[in-house]
Amino acid sequence: MKVGFFVGCNTAFNRPDLEKAVRYVFPALGIELDNLEGQSCCPTWGTMPSIDLVGWCALGARNYAIAEEKGVDMITVCSTCHGSLARTAYRMQTSPEVRNKVNELLKEVGREFRGTARIRHAVRYLYKEVGPDEITKLLKHRLDGLTVAIQPGCLSLWPKEVFIDKEEDTFHPKVLRELCEALGVSAPHYKQLLECCGMGGMRSTDMEKSFRLVERKMTSMKKEINPDLIVTGCSSCLIQFDTSQEFLQKKGRIYFEIPVLHYMQVLAICLGAEPKMVTGLSRTPVDNIIKRILQG
Amino acid sequence: MKIFEDLQTTAEIALVKNNLAEEIKELGADKLLQCNQCAKCAATCPLVLAGFPFFNKRIIQAILIGARETLLNDISIWACQSCNRCTDLCPRNVNPYEVILATRRMAVREYALPALAVEGIRSLYDVGHAVYLSESGNPRRKLGLPEKPPTTLSFSNALREVQAIMRKTVLADLGIIPMEESANF
Incomplete structure (x- = not known):
């Protein structure tokens, strides 16, 4: 099995330890990663999507064309890349006018969008192509007895209609929960589970308002399930939870600290990766939780 | 109804x-x-x-x-x-x-967009990534990754494709960011 790794911006530059985790997990599960050489930004919402529909789809379609030429689907650990690229393909498939204009633009750079490659969320890809039971069998370390708070990531869920590996019910998601349970943890519901973490356009527009959302989420999970660890399915959520806690503590808005990792990082450690290499850039300390994982 | x-x-x-x-x-x-x-x-x-x-x-x-x-x-x-x-x-x-x-x-x-959005668009044109941290080479290397990911950052032809596409959009008429032909990095 082979799949293209759409690495995106935040993973490559902000959290390359997460990139490292993906590059460890997939081969360890027998899936070869293609580099999709020459890929660009997805492009993210604040750029071409906010300027011009055809320009947005053209940059997205160029990324698809690279995967098509290699005959692979793409995976991403970033919900924004997942959302932007899925919506690009959806527009191209449902609007012949947009598709024609995009292909005219692509022709000038020697590319073509044919619609044969798909963008798939890495977490959902593993759920469907490998499965929780198979993952359990391959674990070197287990997380038995731990409680995690899960954070799937908005654009891994909505809008359902544009995604390949969709949840049956996007308002009762189960994929990330079941994959966490496959590692031995309990991943109970908390009231704010479905809410947005506040990263993305909101954080660049108004950090104070953005932090209100992450504070609400953290307070909810602490009070209701008191988790040992937050596990996200999205690189943006990872960055938001990881970088906001110190600020919230200094301001006296939270009086606790919860380590946070992307599912790919937890899985990498459970499959035998050197923890420093796949979590080394965490700002909220993860040393204690990693010690417990390595004991399991 | x-x-x-x-x-x-x-x-x-x-x-x-x-x-x-x-x-x-x-x-x-x-x-x-x-x-x-x-x-x-x-x-x-x-x-x-x-x-x-x-x-x-x-x-x-x-x-x-x-x-x-x-x-x-x-x-x-x-x-x-x-x-x-x-x-x-x-x-x-x-x-x-x-x-x-x-x-x-x-x-x-109407040119009513936040400065951070302009920055993101400019970065997308200049390097192919809306979010780019030039100091990321060192942490990447320490993790055993190549200093640059296998994207437009590593392939100048790929970046030129992205720029050619962007120059063909309304962005060129708006003049929000400088859009010179070729990039040096």
């Missing part, structure tokens, strides 16, 4: 009175006039939770009454997370999120 039909008519009257709605439609929000202001989208919107004055339902309302200046003077449209909960929930398939993106496109044409 009578009330829905009436509101639909209100929307159509609004369209006659102002060209804002027509402009937003043409910029990608083709289902705009299907909105009957039920506010189901608002009930699920992170902008509401965070306390922004404008969010999906109110943005559509502002468009329908032609309140162009109000929208241009408010930052809320740029704080939309593109989370698409509203897309899934809208009972009239308005796709409120597409309306917000189209409203941003209108604002960009």
